[in-house]
Amino acid sequence: MADKSLNRTELVAAIAAESGQTQAAVNTVVDALFNIVSTNVADGVKVAIPGWLSFERSHRDARTGRNPQTGEAIQIKASYGVKVSAGSKLKAAAKG
Template sequence: MADKSLNRTELVAAVASESGQSQAAVSGVVDAFFSVVSKSVADGTKVTIPGWIAFEKTHRAARTGRNPQTGEALEIAASDSVKVSAGSKLKAAVK
């Protein structure tokens, strides 16, 4: 795994530097982007930025699992989750 990480503050500063915009403006855009993505995915809409990334709501059916310590069977409730897929441009950028 990568030892480096880019937190939100560093991301906002980097985008502001690249675009020539203020950090306040970029921060507002980042907040709005994630707000729109989260609302859309919660409503069941797939959000795609072609070539870069896709966000999609998935459903996991209820199932029977096992407690690894006791071996006892237990019911795992159905749940919704989010699938995030990297696009071709993002995959090519990390090669």
């Protein structure tokens, strides 16, 4: 696991510095990006940024699980999750 991280504030500041935009403008764009991604994924639409990332809603079927404390069988309801996949450019950047 990486011992370095970039939080949202640092990301916004870095994008602002790279693009020459204000941090307020970049923050608005980042908010809009995540609002659009979350709305579309919730509607079952796959959002793809070719070469970089893709987000899609995934369905988990109902299943039988175990209570870890008692070992008792329990029913887990069907649910939805999100699958995030890295694209080729992001994978290449991670390799160094």
